[in-house]
Amino acid sequence: MMRHVKGARCVRCGRTYEAVPNLTSCECGGILDIEYDYAYIRENFTKEKLAERRNYSMWRYRELLPVEDSTPDTPLRVGWSPLYEEKRLAEELGIGCLWVKDDGLNPTASLKDRASAMAVAKASEAGASVIACSSTGNAASSLAGNAAAAGFKTYIFVPSRAPKGKVAQLLTFGATVISVEGSYEDTFELSKEAIDRWGWYNRNAAINPYLSEGKKTVALEIMEQLGWEVPDYIAISVGDGCTIAGLWKGLKDLYAIGFIDRLPRLISAQAEGCCPLNRAIETGEDWRPMEENTLADSIAVGVPRNADKALMAIRESGGLTVNVSDQEIMDAQKLLGRSCGVFGEPAGVTGTAGVKKLCEQGRLPSDAKVVSVVTGNGLKDVANAIRFCGEPITIPGKMDLLLQEFDKRGITP
Numbered sequence: 044m045m046r047h048v049k050g051a052r053c054v055r056c057g058r059t060y061e062a063v064p065n066l067t068s069c070e071c072g073g074i075l076d077i078e079y080d081y082a083y084i085r086e087n088f089t090k091e092k093l094a095e096r097r098n099y100s101m102w103r104y105r106e107l108l109p110v111e112d113s114t115p116d117t118p119l120r121v122g123w124s125p126l127y128e129e130k131r132l133a134e135e136l137g138i139g140c141l142w143v144k145d146d147g148l149n150p151t152a153s154l155k156d157r158a159s160a161m162a163v164a165k166a167s168e169a170g171a172s173v174i175a176c177s178s179t180g181n182a183a184s185s186l187a188g189n190a191a192a193a194g195f196k197t198y199i200f201v202p203s204r205a206p207k208g209k210v211a212q213l214l215t216f217g218a219t220v221i222s223v224e225g226s227y228e229d230t231f232e233l234s235k236e237a238i239d240r241w242g243w244y245n246r247n248a249a250i251n252p253y254l255s256e257g258k259k260t261v262a263l264e265i266m267e268q269l270g271w272e273v274p275d276y277i278a279i280s281v282g283d284g285c286t287i288a289g290l291w292k293g294l295k296d297l298y299a300i301g302f303i304d305r306l307p308r309l310i311s312a313q314a315e316g317c318c319p320l321n322r323a324i325e326t327g328e329d330w331r332p333m334e335e336n337t338l339a340d341s342i343a344v345g346v347p348r349n350a351d352k353a354l355m356a357i358r359e360s361g362g363l364t365v366n367v368s369d370q371e372i373m374d375a376q377k378l379l380g381r382s383c384g385v386f387g388e389p390a391g392v393t394g395t396a397g398v399k400k401l402c403e404q405g406r407l408p409s410d411a412k413v414v415s416v417v418t419g420n421g422l423k424d425v426a427n428a429i430r431f432c433g434e435p436i437t438i439p440g441k442m443d444l445l446l447q448e449f450d451k452r453g454i455t456p
Contacts, residue, residue, distance in 0.1 A: 047084050048109050051075040051252055054351050062109055064169035067250050074351055075252035076292070077109050081299045090271065090302060099123040101157055101260040107296050109256050110164050118192035119150040121160040122260055126268040126414070132382045136402045139410040142274070143395070144265055145385050147420030151212060153341075153391070154261060154286060154418040155185035158248065161257030162186065163193045166244040172196060176246035177234035179227055179282070180209035181341050181390075181419050186246050187216035198243060200234040202227050206340060206424045226335055228346045248285035249348025255289035262293030265414055266303055273303050274412040276363070278310035280393035281320055282342030284353025286418065287311055291356035309362035310413075311353075312397025314339050314372065319346075320353050321364035330354070338369050338427055341390030341419060363406065365397040372396045373431040376421065389427055391419035 051060045055073025060066060062077060069075055088106035096103050101122030124146045133141035149156035159182065166174050174190050175198040176182055183199045190197045197218040201210065202225065213220045223230040231247065238245050248254045265277065277294075281287050287309060297303045313321045316336030323330035330350050335343040347353065357364065367375075372389050375396035379385045387395070395415045401407045421428055436452075438444045449456065 044112055045109060047080050047087075047106060049078040049080050051077050054355065064165045065171075065244065066252055067245060068252075074249060074349060076352070077252055077256055079107070079296065079299075085300050088300065093267070101160060101257065101264075104260055104263045107263065107293075107300075108161070108260070109253055110161075111168055114164050114168055117160040117163050117189060119156070119160065119189055121149055121156040121189070123264060124148045126265060127383060127385070129383050132378070135382070136399060137409055138402060138407055138413055140274070140412040141398070142265075142269070142414045143379065143383055143385055144261065144414060144416045145387075146261060146416060146418055147385075147387055147391055149185075151181075151185045151188040152420035152423060153181040153185055154258065154416070155181040156189060157260050158182065158254035158257040158285070158289075159185040159189040159246065161253050162244070162246040162251065163189050163195065165251075165253050166195060167193070169244060171244035173198065173241075173243045174246050175199065175234060175238050175243040177201070177227070177231045178205075179340050179343060180205045180423065182246070182248070183218070183220075184209050184212035184216070187213045187218040191216045191218075198237065200230050200237070202230045204340060206426070208423050208425065227344055228332075231346075231348065247348070248283055255285055255292055255349075255352065258286050258289030259293030259296065261416060262290045263297065265416075266294070266297055269414075271303055273305050274307050274414045276308050276310050276407070276411060276413045278312055278394040278398045278413060278415045280339070280342050280390050280397075280416075280418055281311045281313050281353065282344040282390065283347045284320055284349035288349055288352035288356050290416075291360060306360060309357055309360040310394065310397055310401065311357050311362055311364045312393045313364070313366050314342060314393065315366045315368050317343050317345055318366045320350060320357070321366055323350075323354060324357055324364045337372075339372055339389040339393055340424070341388065342393060363401060365400050365406075367393060367396040367400055371400060373427065375399055376428065377432060379417065380421075385417055386421035386428075387417040388419040388421050388423040391417045391421070391423075394418070
Protein backbone atom coordinates (compact mmCIF):
# COMPACT_ATOMS: atom_id res chain seq x y z
CA MET A 44 0.00 0.00 0.00
CA MET A 45 1.18 3.53 -0.82
CA ARG A 46 -1.30 5.79 0.99
CA HIS A 47 0.96 8.80 0.45
CA VAL A 48 1.09 8.43 -3.35
CA LYS A 49 -1.75 9.73 -5.53
CA GLY A 50 -0.53 8.40 -8.86
CA ALA A 51 1.50 9.57 -11.84
CA ARG A 52 0.91 12.40 -14.30
CA CYS A 53 2.41 13.01 -17.72
CA VAL A 54 4.45 16.23 -17.77
CA ARG A 55 3.55 16.72 -21.43
CA CYS A 56 -0.18 15.96 -21.84
CA GLY A 57 -1.39 15.73 -18.23
CA ARG A 58 -2.82 12.21 -18.46
CA THR A 59 -2.86 10.39 -15.12
CA TYR A 60 -1.96 6.79 -14.28
CA GLU A 61 -2.08 4.48 -11.28
CA ALA A 62 1.35 4.20 -9.65
CA VAL A 63 1.92 0.49 -10.35
CA PRO A 64 5.47 -0.94 -9.94
CA ASN A 65 6.14 -1.43 -13.67
CA LEU A 66 5.02 2.04 -14.68
CA THR A 67 6.70 3.42 -17.78
CA SER A 68 6.19 6.48 -19.99
CA CYS A 69 2.90 8.01 -21.15
CA GLU A 70 1.11 6.84 -24.28
CA CYS A 71 1.90 10.23 -25.82
CA GLY A 72 5.61 9.59 -25.29
CA GLY A 73 5.88 12.02 -22.39
CA ILE A 74 7.62 11.35 -19.08
CA LEU A 75 5.54 10.65 -16.00
CA ASP A 76 5.90 12.41 -12.66
CA ILE A 77 4.95 10.75 -9.38
CA GLU A 78 2.38 12.77 -7.40
CA TYR A 79 2.04 12.69 -3.61
CA ASP A 80 -0.66 13.40 -1.07
CA TYR A 81 1.20 16.20 0.70
CA ALA A 82 -1.58 16.75 3.24
CA TYR A 83 -1.28 13.12 4.35
CA ILE A 84 2.51 13.36 4.48
CA ARG A 85 2.41 16.55 6.58
CA GLU A 86 0.21 14.76 9.12
CA ASN A 87 2.50 11.74 9.39
CA PHE A 88 6.03 13.05 8.82
CA THR A 89 7.88 15.67 10.86
CA LYS A 90 11.44 16.92 11.19
CA GLU A 91 11.45 15.64 14.78
CA LYS A 92 10.42 12.15 13.68
CA LEU A 93 13.13 12.16 11.03
CA ALA A 94 15.82 13.35 13.47
CA GLU A 95 15.19 10.33 15.71
CA ARG A 96 15.98 7.84 12.94
CA ARG A 97 19.26 5.97 12.87
CA ASN A 98 18.82 4.64 9.35
CA TYR A 99 21.42 6.77 7.57
CA SER A 100 20.56 5.83 4.01
CA MET A 101 18.19 7.13 1.34
CA TRP A 102 15.47 5.00 2.89
CA ARG A 103 15.23 7.29 5.94
CA TYR A 104 12.88 9.36 3.74
CA ARG A 105 10.35 6.61 3.00
CA GLU A 106 7.39 8.97 3.53
CA LEU A 107 8.58 10.86 0.44
CA LEU A 108 9.40 7.79 -1.66
CA PRO A 109 7.02 5.75 -3.86
CA VAL A 110 7.48 2.33 -2.26
CA GLU A 111 5.07 -0.02 -0.55
CA ASP A 112 5.08 -0.15 3.25
CA SER A 113 6.09 -3.81 3.07
CA THR A 114 8.98 -3.31 0.63
CA PRO A 115 12.29 -3.79 2.48
CA ASP A 116 15.22 -1.42 2.18
CA THR A 117 17.62 -2.52 -0.53
CA PRO A 118 20.78 -4.35 0.70
CA LEU A 119 23.50 -1.79 -0.11
CA ARG A 120 23.73 1.36 2.00
CA VAL A 121 22.91 4.03 -0.57
CA GLY A 122 22.85 7.69 0.39
CA TRP A 123 23.82 9.88 3.32
CA SER A 124 27.04 10.87 1.58
CA PRO A 125 29.08 13.61 3.27
CA LEU A 126 28.45 17.32 2.78
CA TYR A 127 31.66 19.27 3.35
CA GLU A 128 31.82 22.99 4.04
CA GLU A 129 34.80 24.27 2.04
CA LYS A 130 35.72 27.68 3.45
CA ARG A 131 39.12 27.99 1.74
CA LEU A 132 37.71 27.15 -1.67
CA ALA A 133 34.77 29.54 -1.18
CA GLU A 134 37.24 32.32 -0.38
CA GLU A 135 39.35 31.43 -3.41
CA LEU A 136 36.28 31.54 -5.68
CA GLY A 137 35.01 34.76 -4.11
CA ILE A 138 31.65 33.57 -2.77
CA GLY A 139 30.13 33.55 0.70
CA CYS A 140 29.83 29.81 1.39
CA LEU A 141 30.49 26.61 -0.53
CA TRP A 142 29.50 23.07 0.38
CA VAL A 143 30.60 20.02 -1.61
CA LYS A 144 28.32 16.98 -1.57
CA ASP A 145 30.51 13.94 -2.35
CA ASP A 146 28.12 11.40 -3.83
CA GLY A 147 31.03 9.46 -5.26
CA LEU A 148 31.13 7.69 -1.89
CA ASN A 149 27.99 5.67 -2.63
CA PRO A 150 28.44 1.86 -2.91
CA THR A 151 29.31 1.77 -6.62
CA ALA A 152 30.81 5.28 -6.49
CA SER A 153 28.13 7.47 -8.06
CA LEU A 154 24.85 9.28 -7.42
CA LYS A 155 23.21 6.79 -9.81
CA ASP A 156 23.06 4.30 -6.91
CA ARG A 157 20.06 6.26 -5.67
CA ALA A 158 18.11 5.56 -8.86
CA SER A 159 19.25 1.95 -9.06
CA ALA A 160 18.25 1.22 -5.47
CA MET A 161 14.79 2.52 -6.32
CA ALA A 162 14.72 0.37 -9.48
CA VAL A 163 15.58 -2.71 -7.43
CA ALA A 164 12.82 -1.93 -4.92
CA LYS A 165 10.21 -1.46 -7.65
CA ALA A 166 11.39 -4.52 -9.60
CA SER A 167 10.87 -6.52 -6.41
CA GLU A 168 7.34 -5.14 -6.08
CA ALA A 169 6.71 -6.03 -9.75
CA GLY A 170 7.84 -9.62 -9.21
CA ALA A 171 10.60 -9.28 -11.79
CA SER A 172 13.77 -11.38 -11.85
CA VAL A 173 15.74 -9.47 -14.50
CA ILE A 174 16.53 -5.74 -14.72
CA ALA A 175 18.07 -4.04 -17.76
CA CYS A 176 19.24 -0.61 -18.87
CA SER A 177 21.43 1.36 -21.22
CA SER A 178 24.06 3.66 -19.79
CA THR A 179 27.19 5.64 -20.49
CA GLY A 180 28.67 3.84 -17.48
CA ASN A 181 27.56 4.93 -14.01
CA ALA A 182 23.90 3.91 -14.23
CA ALA A 183 25.11 0.58 -15.55
CA SER A 184 27.56 -0.12 -12.73
CA SER A 185 25.12 1.10 -10.09
CA LEU A 186 22.37 -1.17 -11.40
CA ALA A 187 24.72 -4.15 -11.63
CA GLY A 188 25.93 -3.70 -8.05
CA ASN A 189 22.57 -3.00 -6.43
CA ALA A 190 20.87 -5.77 -8.40
CA ALA A 191 23.58 -8.30 -7.56
CA ALA A 192 23.19 -7.55 -3.84
CA ALA A 193 19.45 -8.14 -4.12
CA GLY A 194 19.70 -11.30 -6.23
CA PHE A 195 18.55 -9.94 -9.61
CA LYS A 196 20.02 -10.83 -13.00
CA THR A 197 21.02 -7.87 -15.21
CA TYR A 198 21.52 -7.14 -18.89
CA ILE A 199 23.34 -3.89 -19.48
CA PHE A 200 24.05 -2.01 -22.71
CA VAL A 201 26.93 0.49 -22.83
CA PRO A 202 28.54 2.43 -25.68
CA SER A 203 31.94 1.03 -26.62
CA ARG A 204 33.63 4.25 -25.37
CA ALA A 205 32.60 3.54 -21.75
CA PRO A 206 35.70 3.71 -19.47
CA LYS A 207 37.22 0.36 -18.58
CA GLY A 208 36.87 1.08 -14.86
CA LYS A 209 33.10 1.14 -15.21
CA VAL A 210 33.00 -1.91 -17.47
CA ALA A 211 35.16 -3.75 -14.92
CA GLN A 212 32.56 -3.01 -12.26
CA LEU A 213 29.81 -4.43 -14.45
CA LEU A 214 31.64 -7.66 -15.13
CA THR A 215 32.66 -8.06 -11.48
CA PHE A 216 29.03 -7.65 -10.41
CA GLY A 217 28.06 -10.47 -12.80
CA ALA A 218 26.10 -8.45 -15.34
CA THR A 219 25.69 -9.57 -18.93
CA VAL A 220 27.33 -6.63 -20.69
CA ILE A 221 26.62 -5.65 -24.29
CA SER A 222 29.12 -3.10 -25.62
CA VAL A 223 27.49 -1.25 -28.52
CA GLU A 224 29.60 0.20 -31.31
CA GLY A 225 27.99 3.60 -31.75
CA SER A 226 26.58 6.55 -29.83
CA TYR A 227 24.61 6.53 -26.59
CA GLU A 228 21.48 6.97 -28.72
CA ASP A 229 22.31 3.74 -30.57
CA THR A 230 22.88 2.02 -27.23
CA PHE A 231 19.58 3.26 -25.80
CA GLU A 232 17.55 2.13 -28.81
CA LEU A 233 19.02 -1.38 -28.74
CA SER A 234 18.36 -1.69 -25.01
CA LYS A 235 14.76 -0.54 -25.49
CA GLU A 236 14.19 -3.11 -28.23
CA ALA A 237 15.67 -5.89 -26.10
CA ILE A 238 13.65 -4.90 -23.02
CA ASP A 239 10.44 -4.88 -25.04
CA ARG A 240 11.29 -8.24 -26.61
CA TRP A 241 12.05 -10.12 -23.39
CA GLY A 242 9.95 -8.18 -20.87
CA TRP A 243 12.79 -7.26 -18.51
CA TYR A 244 12.23 -4.63 -15.80
CA ASN A 245 13.24 -1.29 -17.33
CA ARG A 246 15.77 0.82 -15.41
CA ASN A 247 16.17 3.42 -18.18
CA ALA A 248 15.70 6.84 -16.60
CA ALA A 249 13.46 8.40 -19.24
CA ILE A 250 11.19 5.37 -19.34
CA ASN A 251 10.90 4.63 -15.62
CA PRO A 252 9.52 7.59 -13.60
CA TYR A 253 10.56 6.08 -10.28
CA LEU A 254 14.25 6.70 -10.91
CA SER A 255 14.02 10.46 -10.44
CA GLU A 256 12.34 9.69 -7.12
CA GLY A 257 15.47 7.84 -6.05
CA LYS A 258 17.75 10.60 -7.28
CA LYS A 259 15.77 13.28 -5.46
CA THR A 260 17.03 11.91 -2.14
CA VAL A 261 20.27 13.83 -2.73
CA ALA A 262 18.23 17.03 -2.28
CA LEU A 263 16.54 15.70 0.87
CA GLU A 264 19.94 14.89 2.37
CA ILE A 265 21.48 18.23 1.46
CA MET A 266 18.70 20.14 3.17
CA GLU A 267 18.71 17.95 6.28
CA GLN A 268 22.51 18.18 6.52
CA LEU A 269 22.24 21.99 6.27
CA GLY A 270 19.73 22.05 9.13
CA TRP A 271 16.97 22.99 6.65
CA GLU A 272 18.70 26.30 5.86
CA VAL A 273 18.27 26.79 2.11
CA PRO A 274 21.34 27.75 0.04
CA ASP A 275 21.07 30.26 -2.77
CA TYR A 276 22.22 27.83 -5.47
CA ILE A 277 22.73 24.11 -5.99
CA ALA A 278 25.04 23.16 -8.88
CA ILE A 279 25.00 19.81 -10.64
CA SER A 280 26.28 18.26 -13.84
CA VAL A 281 23.64 17.49 -16.46
CA GLY A 282 23.47 14.76 -19.11
CA ASP A 283 20.13 13.14 -19.87
CA GLY A 284 18.39 15.46 -17.38
CA CYS A 285 17.17 12.88 -14.86
CA THR A 286 19.45 13.99 -12.04
CA ILE A 287 18.68 17.70 -12.13
CA ALA A 288 14.98 16.84 -12.47
CA GLY A 289 15.17 14.61 -9.42
CA LEU A 290 17.07 17.26 -7.46
CA TRP A 291 14.33 19.79 -8.18
CA LYS A 292 11.54 17.31 -7.35
CA GLY A 293 13.08 16.66 -3.95
CA LEU A 294 13.31 20.36 -3.19
CA LYS A 295 9.71 20.95 -4.23
CA ASP A 296 8.55 18.04 -2.07
CA LEU A 297 10.25 19.55 0.98
CA TYR A 298 8.72 22.94 0.25
CA ALA A 299 5.27 21.40 -0.19
CA ILE A 300 5.36 19.73 3.25
CA GLY A 301 6.81 22.81 4.96
CA PHE A 302 10.30 21.49 5.74
CA ILE A 303 11.90 24.44 3.90
CA ASP A 304 10.56 27.97 3.47
CA ARG A 305 11.95 28.77 0.02
CA LEU A 306 13.54 27.12 -3.01
CA PRO A 307 17.11 27.60 -4.23
CA ARG A 308 18.12 28.31 -7.81
CA LEU A 309 19.68 25.46 -9.77
CA ILE A 310 22.93 25.66 -11.73
CA SER A 311 22.88 23.38 -14.77
CA ALA A 312 26.44 22.60 -15.81
CA GLN A 313 27.08 20.86 -19.13
CA ALA A 314 30.12 20.16 -21.26
CA GLU A 315 30.63 22.60 -24.13
CA GLY A 316 30.91 19.67 -26.51
CA CYS A 317 27.51 18.26 -25.54
CA CYS A 318 25.07 20.80 -24.08
CA PRO A 319 21.67 20.39 -25.80
CA LEU A 320 19.64 21.26 -22.69
CA ASN A 321 21.59 24.39 -21.74
CA ARG A 322 21.54 25.51 -25.36
CA ALA A 323 17.75 25.24 -25.38
CA ILE A 324 17.52 27.44 -22.26
CA GLU A 325 19.99 29.98 -23.63
CA THR A 326 18.36 30.28 -27.07
CA GLY A 327 14.74 29.92 -26.01
CA GLU A 328 14.31 27.29 -28.73
CA ASP A 329 13.41 23.61 -28.56
CA TRP A 330 16.35 21.37 -27.72
CA ARG A 331 18.16 19.79 -30.64
CA PRO A 332 20.48 16.76 -30.68
CA MET A 333 24.21 17.36 -30.42
CA GLU A 334 27.34 15.32 -30.96
CA GLU A 335 28.75 13.67 -27.84
CA ASN A 336 32.05 15.53 -27.91
CA THR A 337 33.43 15.51 -24.37
CA LEU A 338 35.65 13.33 -22.20
CA ALA A 339 33.02 13.57 -19.43
CA ASP A 340 31.41 10.33 -20.57
CA SER A 341 28.65 10.20 -17.97
CA ILE A 342 27.11 13.42 -19.29
CA ALA A 343 27.94 12.84 -22.97
CA VAL A 344 24.27 12.53 -23.94
CA GLY A 345 23.49 14.14 -27.27
CA VAL A 346 19.82 13.10 -27.18
CA PRO A 347 18.66 13.67 -23.58
CA ARG A 348 15.78 11.43 -22.63
CA ASN A 349 14.60 13.49 -19.68
CA ALA A 350 14.59 16.84 -21.43
CA ASP A 351 11.05 17.88 -20.44
CA LYS A 352 11.61 17.49 -16.70
CA ALA A 353 15.13 18.93 -16.80
CA LEU A 354 14.16 22.07 -18.72
CA MET A 355 11.18 22.55 -16.42
CA ALA A 356 13.44 22.29 -13.37
CA ILE A 357 15.91 24.89 -14.66
CA ARG A 358 13.17 27.32 -15.68
CA GLU A 359 11.01 26.91 -12.56
CA SER A 360 13.99 27.52 -10.29
CA GLY A 361 15.14 30.60 -12.20
CA GLY A 362 18.28 28.60 -12.73
CA LEU A 363 21.58 29.42 -14.36
CA THR A 364 23.18 27.51 -17.21
CA VAL A 365 26.90 27.24 -17.76
CA ASN A 366 28.90 25.26 -20.31
CA VAL A 367 32.48 24.26 -19.56
CA SER A 368 35.31 22.95 -21.70
CA ASP A 369 37.04 19.64 -21.05
CA GLN A 370 40.07 21.60 -19.84
CA GLU A 371 37.89 23.53 -17.35
CA ILE A 372 36.40 20.23 -16.16
CA MET A 373 39.81 18.71 -15.52
CA ASP A 374 41.02 21.91 -13.84
CA ALA A 375 38.05 21.59 -11.49
CA GLN A 376 38.98 17.97 -10.78
CA LYS A 377 42.44 19.08 -9.66
CA LEU A 378 41.02 22.03 -7.72
CA LEU A 379 38.65 19.80 -5.74
CA GLY A 380 41.39 17.27 -5.11
CA ARG A 381 44.00 19.75 -3.92
CA SER A 382 41.72 22.03 -1.90
CA CYS A 383 39.10 19.62 -0.58
CA GLY A 384 40.54 16.11 -0.84
CA VAL A 385 37.58 15.07 -3.00
CA PHE A 386 38.37 12.97 -6.09
CA GLY A 387 35.60 13.26 -8.66
CA GLU A 388 35.39 11.85 -12.16
CA PRO A 389 35.14 14.37 -15.04
CA ALA A 390 31.34 14.32 -15.21
CA GLY A 391 31.19 14.33 -11.41
CA VAL A 392 33.08 17.61 -11.07
CA THR A 393 31.38 19.43 -13.93
CA GLY A 394 29.05 21.15 -11.46
CA THR A 395 32.05 22.56 -9.60
CA ALA A 396 33.65 23.58 -12.89
CA GLY A 397 30.44 25.45 -13.62
CA VAL A 398 30.51 27.24 -10.25
CA LYS A 399 34.12 28.28 -10.84
CA LYS A 400 33.31 29.64 -14.29
CA LEU A 401 30.24 31.55 -13.07
CA CYS A 402 32.40 33.15 -10.37
CA GLU A 403 35.01 34.16 -12.96
CA GLN A 404 32.25 35.66 -15.11
CA GLY A 405 30.84 37.61 -12.16
CA ARG A 406 27.49 35.83 -12.42
CA LEU A 407 27.34 34.77 -8.76
CA PRO A 408 26.99 37.34 -5.95
CA SER A 409 29.96 37.67 -3.58
CA ASP A 410 27.76 36.56 -0.67
CA ALA A 411 26.23 33.58 -2.50
CA LYS A 412 25.73 30.33 -0.59
CA VAL A 413 26.32 27.45 -2.98
CA VAL A 414 26.17 23.65 -2.83
CA SER A 415 28.05 21.73 -5.53
CA VAL A 416 27.19 18.07 -6.00
CA VAL A 417 30.02 15.73 -7.07
CA THR A 418 28.12 12.94 -8.79
CA GLY A 419 30.83 10.30 -9.32
CA ASN A 420 34.21 9.16 -8.02
CA GLY A 421 37.46 9.79 -9.88
CA LEU A 422 38.49 6.15 -9.73
CA LYS A 423 35.87 5.59 -12.42
CA ASP A 424 38.21 7.20 -14.97
CA VAL A 425 41.84 7.25 -13.85
CA ALA A 426 43.19 7.51 -17.40
CA ASN A 427 42.02 11.09 -17.83
CA ALA A 428 43.14 12.04 -14.33
CA ILE A 429 46.69 10.89 -15.06
CA ARG A 430 46.58 12.47 -18.52
CA PHE A 431 45.83 15.92 -17.11
CA CYS A 432 47.77 15.71 -13.83
CA GLY A 433 50.89 14.09 -15.22
CA GLU A 434 52.96 11.04 -14.35
CA PRO A 435 54.74 10.55 -11.00
CA ILE A 436 58.46 11.11 -10.54
CA THR A 437 60.11 7.80 -11.46
CA ILE A 438 63.73 7.17 -10.34
CA PRO A 439 65.91 4.41 -8.90
CA GLY A 440 66.02 4.31 -5.09
CA LYS A 441 68.95 6.68 -4.60
CA MET A 442 68.96 9.96 -2.68
CA ASP A 443 71.31 11.78 -5.06
CA LEU A 444 68.93 11.09 -7.96
CA LEU A 445 65.97 12.29 -5.87
CA LEU A 446 67.84 15.54 -5.12
CA GLN A 447 68.59 15.98 -8.82
CA GLU A 448 64.92 15.54 -9.73
CA PHE A 449 63.80 17.98 -7.03
CA ASP A 450 66.32 20.53 -8.28
CA LYS A 451 65.28 20.02 -11.92
CA ARG A 452 61.59 20.47 -11.08
CA GLY A 453 62.05 23.35 -8.65
CA ILE A 454 60.76 21.35 -5.71
CA THR A 455 61.80 22.59 -2.26
CA PRO A 456 61.16 19.95 0.44
